[in-house]
Amino acid sequence: MRVPKWAVKGIVDDFTECGCCGRRGLKRTVALMPLDADGNEDGTPEDVVYYGTSCAATALGWAQGKVTATARAAQAKRDQRDDYARRMISIYAPVEFAPVRDKARVYYGRNPGQRNTGVKASEEVAKLLAEARATLADTTTGPARPSRIRDFHRYVVILTSNQHIHLVDRVPRDEERRREQAAAVRRRAGQIRGTVLVVAALDAEAAREVAYADDLTREWNTKAWQAAHACDHPAQI
Structure with a gap:
């Protein structure tokens, strides 16, 4: 052969x-x-x-x-690996240097079957992030893709009353457009009796993952984005 x-x-x-x-x-x-x-x-x-x-x-x-x-x-398989890598980085990079207890709560919250099995959350988070960053750094079929918290974008997310995602929209850089978006989002959320979240992620699909995560994950997501952009003084929705 x-x-x-x-x-x-x-x-x-x-x-x-x-x-x-x-x-x-x-x-x-x-x-x-x-x-x-x-x-x-x-x-x-x-x-x-x-x-x-x-x-x-x-x-x-x-x-x-x-x-x-x-x-x-x-x-297509490469793109799927990239999508997964962006989701992992958007979820776990913000807790990379968080206290061990918080890191464990985030990891086991997403992987409850690994709790009390000897799997160490800190090691697993480090492994997932290393693999995800290597995936996005691979230049076999194109340039390296963004992978840092600094590369995150802000996304506004509307959740319906039964906690399904109704809208994911990237927050504009322009201040006037941010104000317009904020008003439109609040109006739409009121119409459907939904709630509004603002999360940071590498892309819109990863933003959906963060929006569906627990409160602690989103708390660290916000802290990490604010720390990475501390000098930018962005307007908030």
């Missing part, structure tokens, strides 16, 4: 020149990681090459359609 020389890692918009034939102006390229003789990945992101789909098909010995479909599937 022929052992492939490359693993398809994803499809890339940032590289528009084929690393095989040199053709330029491509809409996208396929990221290929070299494999060793046993079919294991044999390199780092710096060893990845970016080929046009036709050259990638030749290199892999596949039909061009299969290359495109495989690259898109690989990229």
